[in-house]
Amino acid sequence: MLDQALFVILLFILLMLLPFGASILEVILKKDAKPIHIDPERTKEPDYFGKSFMRILKAALASLKIDHERASSYFYAKVPMPKGEEWVGFITPELLLEEEVSTVSVFLSDTHLNVKRTFKKEVVVLGRLLITEECSMRSLYTQGDCILKAPLRIVRWLHVEGNLGIDSPADLGQSAYVKGDAAVKGSVKFKRLYARKVSTFAYEQRKTGFKEEPINISGTLRVKGSLNIDGTSKSVHIDGDLFSDGKIELQGNVHVKGSVFSQSDVVLKHGVRIGEEGKVKSVVAKGRILIKGPFEAYGYLHAEGGGSIEP
DSSP states (O other): OHHHHHHHHHHHHHHHHGGGHHHHHHHHHOTTOSOOOOOTTOOOOTTHHHHHHHHHHHHHHHHTTOOGGGOOSOEEEEEEETTEEEEEEEEOGGGOOOSEEOSEEEEOSOEEEOSOEEEEEEEEESSOEEEOSOEEEEEEEESSOEEESSOEEESSEEEESSOEEEOSOEEOOSEEEEEEEEEEOSOEEEEEEEEEEEEEHHHHHOOOOOOSOOEEEESOEEESSOEEEEEEEEEEEEESOEEESSOEEEEEEEEESSOEEESSOEEEESSEEESBTTBOEEEEESSOEEEESSEEEEEEEEEEEEEEEEO
16 A cells, blocks of 8 residues: 555656656756857858759769750750759749749749749759749859849758849848858848858948047957947947857947857847958857847858848
């Protein structure tokens, strides 16, 4: 009888602790406690996905003796790819009738997508791309500029050899590379974003009203907790990097010439500038990167938890 009562008590305690099981395991195992590894000198390849795909595609076409860059007509070809043969369509937007496209699509010249479409496979544009109706793509490669005047959702990667203009909400997928500048007017979601310069339209139009001497900080700042720098009443210039184990929040007229690394979130608001022209810098967060209002950065934005830009 005593054993039965003890069993009932233990069962009751177990049921009481069950909802907290995941939290207890997290405390014991500390799976999320490990900080992200930061190596400011690491050589990065932000254009890896686009270059790799185009290298594979060109090699496959060469094996079939297809010169896609000189093609002037609409045709399909079965092309050997790493995971098996795939149909590739060499097309112009005028001849594309389907709203849902299930093949790799190569547009042979400057392209205007003005019909709502979903591309289940990669899209290659051998020229400039203008999107004026909502589109969804697995991945996108453009040889020229890419202008988004309607919503675009990228599932995997985006590669733009020219400039990127975003005038509408956009999800740039897991990795976005822009060889030129990225000018943002619409809301943007991203995980990894690289451009020669990323800026909001508001930043380009912004006129600073500060005439007094700024607060100048030379050298790298390393903080164990959170870091908050407010440049709304007086501009702050930091000639170095920022490292923090906690959240980093910069707002107002703050210019960090180096990189920004946080083991938590990074919040950049209302006039922050990261880096300077001709020098690639990084903003890296284990959590999220949240950008609001006027903003400018040169180089990488990488958020393990995802990032967003609200101009």
